[in-house]
Amino acid sequence: MVDVVYAVLVAPFKDMAGSPAFLVEVLIGGVFAGLMYSLVALGFVLIFKASGVFNFAQGVMVLFAALTLVGLLERGVPVVLALALTTAVMVALAFAIERFVLRPLVNQEHIILFMATIGLNFFLEGFGEMLWGANVKKLDIGIPDRSFVVRGVQINELELTAAVTAALLVTLLAMFFQKTRIGRALRAVADDHEAALSIGIPLKTIWVVVWSVAGVVAIVAGLMWGAKSGVQFSLSLIALKALPVLILGGFESVPGAIVGGLIIGIGEKVGEVYWGPLVGGAIENWFAYVLALAFLLARPQGLFGEKIIERV
């Protein structure tokens, strides 16, 4: 009994203290993974806030963006141009979704819009593979996948670039939401459609803007994950990791998506490395979901969500 308590509560922390450089490496790995989760979760939050739609297709949008980018690069298009073209494709996709999915379904129940995004999910998956093929592709954007050492801490150049890019994007989006006229309009639309219309906010434009932004976020997420582990179907599954992030952070909170992503990224890496051996590993695979479950029981509105109070 004492042995078990020691192994669970004391030994891991002794390990951490014993090798701080390694701990920092683990934490950096966690932050990297966390920022990537945040990016995908942000895509969900943006769309959910502005249109009340839970976009099931967000993960496939990441895959689609990455496939498009790789496809263009493989055909010899320079990186910058390929990025610009992919952005154009995602914006075009946003226009198409507004015109052919959202507009015909305006004022429908949320569940119907949700079903529509499931359809969108399968369409995009098939369409992407039809255009660009289904085999695993390597995404090379010219950042070498090698490490350098600072004070005994190994840092992977690719991961660092990805983390900095993600952090920049996340900050930019947060500022966009809080400070700009469009950001304010987005929040207004999220709160009350009728009132937003009455003060002159055109819903359609707002929808195209959020889906475009979600598309751009998908490009960055696809770029970073793709560069690390290749572009393949499993890329769309990171959306599943974004779900616990949303439950932690609250579905409507941009800061929540960021903090939630970091908690899950760091938590699962630290758990895996220090507590994993005790249970035979694979903590990384379930940590996020167990944490989300605990949150659903204790604080269903998430860390930053507004507490739901019903008057009776």
Added chain:
Amino acid sequence: MSRAEAGGPLLEVEGVSVRFGALIALNRVSLGVAREEVVAIIGPNGAGKTTLLNAISGFYHPYEGRIAFAGRDRTHLRPPDVAALGIARTFQNVALFRGMSVLDNIMTGRLLKMRGSFLLEALYWGPARRQELEHRAAVERIIDFLEIQGIRKTPAGRLPYGLQKRVELARALAAEPTLLLLDEPMAGMNVEEKEDMCRFILDVNQEFGTTIVLIEHDMGVVMDISDRVVVLDYGRKIADAPPAEIRSDRAVLDAYLGVAHES
């Protein structure tokens, strides 16, 4: 020179009908509102008052008749375009952005007046910063005017009902509208709150020259603040006169008190 500038009415509603399936909510209603006038729309429940307001602000489109604003036909415009013309409104069941602070709510009212680049705004830099500050100043004037300084940072959803109505009015005023449509601005208020609201409405009318069309059930209020009263019953206009005449109008008494009032 447009007709309105030449002295024609600011808002003209001509023979407007709105139907929902078999129900005729508005039946050939005509109504003119002059600049700087305060017009009250009264009538029993279901008379079509809110429908009329919704038709004016573009939420419903009439199947016959026309609506002109400042001399130009705008029967088929959508709500955002109506707002862009300078028509602001409030709703019967307060429609605030509940999660946003009072200040942000009122700032959204100025969206139509803002211009500029997203990038600069995101960085809060240069002209974007100046613009934000200018609008902020305008909003502060409205906050002072409506005496809601103390609740600037409170999320709108947490305010008591009476204050929410006041914030909704503030948001509408932030757009500096030519025409203000108020749907039961005093519903659910106590006497003191009603008096405040009356004072605000009259001040808005007198200081900014805003034309006001309001729906109200409280007859005392209606008689006090309106220049003219329009009475609807079963989707038809049954009277349109200054308050003093409305008081003794036979059709109005019939509609409100039943037909056999003087037998």
